[in-house]
Structure formats: C-alpha cells, structure tokens
Amino acid sequence: MIEIDGNRLNGRVEAFAVIGATQKGGVNRQALAEGDRRARQLLADLARARGFSVSQDPMANLFIRREGRDDSLAPLLIGSHLDSQPAGGRFDGALGTLSAFEVLESLEDAGIETERPVVVVAWTNEEGCRFAPGCMGSMAFSAGEIPSEWHRKLATDGAPFAGELTATIESLPGAQMVPLGFPVHAYLEVHIEQGPSLEANDIPIGVVGGIQGTRWLDVTVRGQTAHAGTTGLAYRRDPLRALTAGLANLYEAIMPADADARFTIGRISVEPGSVNAIPEEARCTVDIRHPDPDRLDELEKQVASAIEKEAGQQRCSVSIARSFDMPPCTFPPELQDTIERAAANAGFKSTRMLSGAFHDALFVNRVAPASMIFVPCRDGLSHNEAEFVEPRHAVAGCQVLARATVSLAGETRR
Ligand SMILES: [Zn+2]
Incomplete structure (x- = not known):
C-alpha cells in the first residue's frame, strides 16, 4: 500500500514558494518569465536526482517520467x-504539480512497480495573465499543435511570446524534446478548490465531475444624449436607465432561481460620460456560467430579452455580441469513481462537485479521460497572496492521488 511523505510534500511547497516570493507571502511566478524558469529547473533537478527522466515539448510543457513494467503502454499523466x-x-x-512529484517519489521509495509508466506534468501558462489565453500548454497538447497566431503575441510586459518560449525551453538543457500530444492513458490533477464549499462543509476531498461552461457578452444599449435639466421624462431615451433596469431584473431572476447559475457584471460604462447629460450609450460586460450547455443558451436569451424589454420602453436599441464561449466539460464517471474509491480507501470523506474555474484538465479531457481532486483552501481564497491550504489537506489530496495512481497505472508483483 502506497503512503506518501507529508512532511516532504509540505517542505517542497515551501521551497517552491521561495521562487518569486512576494512580500505578503504569496508568489509572482508568471508564465515563461524568470521565476517560472527557475521553478521548472528546480523540479527537473529533483527529478534527475531520483533517476527519473526529464523531457519537454515545443510548448515547454515539462514531463518527468517513471518507467512502468511495460513501457509501450500509454502513460498515466498526473500534475498541474x-x-x-x-x-x-x-x-x-504548485500543490498539484508537487503532489504528483511526491507520488512518483513515494512509488520509488516503496519499490512499487506499475504496469504502465507514470508521468508528472507541469503545464505551461495555465494562468493566462502574462500571455492570454490561459491553459496554453494543455490546449496545444490536446490540439497537437501550437496555433500560429500565438507566436505573434506579446506579454503584458511587452516581451514577445516566441522569444520567451524559446528561452524557457533553452533554460532546461538536457531535457529530451518530445512531440506535442503523445498518447495518454488518463490524466489526474490535484488542485485547491479556489472556492469555499469544501472548507464550509469540513470535507477534505472534492471529486470533480466537470467544469462549468462560461460565456462572455458585450452589451450595448443606444439612446439619445440630451440636456439633464431641460429634458422631461416623456422626451428621454435613456440607455442607462434601460440597462440598469434590465440588469436589476436579471439579478433577481437568474441566480436566486438556479443554484448552478452564475451571473456577473464586471464592467459598465456610459458615453459621453458627462455629469449633466443623459448618456448616448450604455455598455456592460456579462459573464454567465453553467454546467449545462442548454441552460447557458437559455441564460443568454434571458439576458437579451430582459435588456431588450427595458430598452423598448426607453425607445433605445440593443446590440449583444459574444466575446468568449467555453463549453462545459464532463469528466468520465469511471474516473470519478476511481478517485472516490481512492479517498474512501485512504480514510477521507469526499464529495462530488463541479469546478467553477477552468483548468488544464478541461483540455486534456478532449484527448484522454481526465478528472481532478480538489482540496479545501482557507476562506475559499485564491488568486491572492493570502491563499492557504492546511498541511493535512495537502497531504489528503496527495494521498488520494497516490492511491488513484496505483489503481490506474496498475501495480505489478515483483
Ligand atoms: Zn491553477
């Protein structure tokens, strides 16, 4: 029976947090920049010290391989x-990547031989903040190619993507180059929940059943600008009044009626934006999310009709454009069952849940069965320097990953 070394895992998390450490205890290790390269080098050094082989693909996705009894079999991929x-x-x-590496070391420590190889992966640019979009590494891996327009992208700091990618690959000399998108048996990823529900319910393990879909809309309502003092109610064609009335209805109608729905207005603006003029134009962004693709379509229609209704009363016109559309994904139930059994077997309570954020697993799931193991984070806080995972929860997630790894990669008798 595999047992992971919790102290080693939490020590590793500490050691990696030093790379790109910020004053408030967080990290700034943006994709393909200096800190990211140093973290990759450290992981590669640790891997070589244990005799594992290190490789990377043209997207700088980093792979650490432990051979199985039959190396012709597609590997089980684990990481983040x-x-x-x-x-x-x-x-x-970092927690998911280092949990996966801890599993590899624990297999080695226990002398467990698996039927198929186990490969740890660190995907490139999951966050998407320095270079958009996020999940570039897993997206290119699942597509088997790098979209040509990516090579012309610039970072938020002005650095060219192509140059930063090359420099990152070259910062790991000696790592064998492998093609994008080699065959994968299955993929598992440990990740912090980035939400409050596991902690609130005191459950250490979330078995992730899928990732909800996201759709972004740009809404523009057009009316007529006019004098704030001289224009009586009957003469007004006020686009902001129409937009805000429509949004007020949607706030009442969407989330209170459907616990799985998410409706967020993150940006709102008016033109010309003068204190004493009725606006000509009112715009907002809409972020809607739902695990069911049909409901996502319905929500989009609901947004349009609520705003159009109010705009009609104000004699305004409406245009709505989609700026982003990410369909929901469902992870294979058999893989969720495997994680659930691994959790029960390791003595941890688990619950099935959906992910509100996207992850690399969404893209890998297009080419191989994928699923995720969530662990609680304090106050549901993430993308924040104060993000915190209790050591016992980090250990629980890693232990479940270890058991699921052995059952998916197949333990052989020596
Ligand atoms: Zn993440």
Whole structure:
C-alpha cells in the first residue's frame, strides 16, 4: 500500500514558494518569465536526482517520467502547473504539480512497480495573465499543435511570446524534446478548490465531475444624449436607465432561481460620460456560467430579452455580441469513481462537485479521460497572496492521488 511523505510534500511547497516570493507571502511566478524558469529547473533537478527522466515539448510543457513494467503502454499523466498570478498564492498549481512529484517519489521509495509508466506534468501558462489565453500548454497538447497566431503575441510586459518560449525551453538543457500530444492513458490533477464549499462543509476531498461552461457578452444599449435639466421624462431615451433596469431584473431572476447559475457584471460604462447629460450609450460586460450547455443558451436569451424589454420602453436599441464561449466539460464517471474509491480507501470523506474555474484538465479531457481532486483552501481564497491550504489537506489530496495512481497505472508483483 502506497503512503506518501507529508512532511516532504509540505517542505517542497515551501521551497517552491521561495521562487518569486512576494512580500505578503504569496508568489509572482508568471508564465515563461524568470521565476517560472527557475521553478521548472528546480523540479527537473529533483527529478534527475531520483533517476527519473526529464523531457519537454515545443510548448515547454515539462514531463518527468517513471518507467512502468511495460513501457509501450500509454502513460498515466498526473500534475498541474507551476506558473502563478502576479499576486498569486503558493498553492494554486504548485500543490498539484508537487503532489504528483511526491507520488512518483513515494512509488520509488516503496519499490512499487506499475504496469504502465507514470508521468508528472507541469503545464505551461495555465494562468493566462502574462500571455492570454490561459491553459496554453494543455490546449496545444490536446490540439497537437501550437496555433500560429500565438507566436505573434506579446506579454503584458511587452516581451514577445516566441522569444520567451524559446528561452524557457533553452533554460532546461538536457531535457529530451518530445512531440506535442503523445498518447495518454488518463490524466489526474490535484488542485485547491479556489472556492469555499469544501472548507464550509469540513470535507477534505472534492471529486470533480466537470467544469462549468462560461460565456462572455458585450452589451450595448443606444439612446439619445440630451440636456439633464431641460429634458422631461416623456422626451428621454435613456440607455442607462434601460440597462440598469434590465440588469436589476436579471439579478433577481437568474441566480436566486438556479443554484448552478452564475451571473456577473464586471464592467459598465456610459458615453459621453458627462455629469449633466443623459448618456448616448450604455455598455456592460456579462459573464454567465453553467454546467449545462442548454441552460447557458437559455441564460443568454434571458439576458437579451430582459435588456431588450427595458430598452423598448426607453425607445433605445440593443446590440449583444459574444466575446468568449467555453463549453462545459464532463469528466468520465469511471474516473470519478476511481478517485472516490481512492479517498474512501485512504480514510477521507469526499464529495462530488463541479469546478467553477477552468483548468488544464478541461483540455486534456478532449484527448484522454481526465478528472481532478480538489482540496479545501482557507476562506475559499485564491488568486491572492493570502491563499492557504492546511498541511493535512495537502497531504489528503496527495494521498488520494497516490492511491488513484496505483489503481490506474496498475501495480505489478515483483
Ligand atoms: Zn491553477
């Protein structure tokens, strides 16, 4: 029976938090920049010290391989990412990557031979803050190619993507180059929940059943600008009044009626934006999320009709454009069952849940069965320097990953 070394795991999390450490106890280790490269080098050094082989693909996805009894079999892939937000926490990404590496070391310590190889992965640019979009590494891996337009992208700090990618790959000399998108048996990722529900319910393990879909809309309502003092109610064509009335209805109608729905207005603006003029135009962004693709369509229609209704009363026109559409994904139930059994077997309470954020597992799931193991984080806080995972919860997530790894990679008798 595999047992992970919890002290070694939590020590490793501490050691990686030093790379790109911020004054408030978080990390700034943005994709393909100096800190990201140092973290990759440290992981590669640790891997070589244990005799594991280190490779990378043209997207700088980093792989650490422990051979199985039959190396012709597709490997079990486990891991997460090492890059962070500019004011990120120490656990988002790093915990999953280091948990996967701890599993590899524990297999080695216990002398367990698996039927198929087990490969740890650190995906490139999960966060998407220095270079957009996020999950570039897993997206390119699952597509089997790097979209050509990515090579012309610039970082928020002005650095060219192509140059930063090359420099990152070259910062790991000696790592064998492997093609994008080699065959994978299955993929498992440990990650912090980045929400409050596991902690609130005192459950250490979340078995992730899928990732909800996200759709972004740009809404523009057009009316007529006019004098704030001289224009009576009957003469007004006020786009902001229409927009805010429509949004007020939607706040009441969407989330209170459907616990799985998310409706957020993150940006709102008016033109010309003068203190004593009725606006000509009112705009807002809408972020809607739902695990059911049909409900996502319904919510989009509901947003349009609520705003159009109010705009009609104000004699205003409405245009709505989609700026982003990420369909929901469902992880294979058999893999969720495997994680659930691994948790029960290791003596941890677990619950099935959906992920509100996207992750690399969403893209890997397009080419191989994937699922995730969530652990609680304090106050549900993430993308924040104060992000914190209790050591016992980090150990629980890693222990469940270890048991699931052995059952998916197959233990052989020596
Ligand atoms: Zn993450």
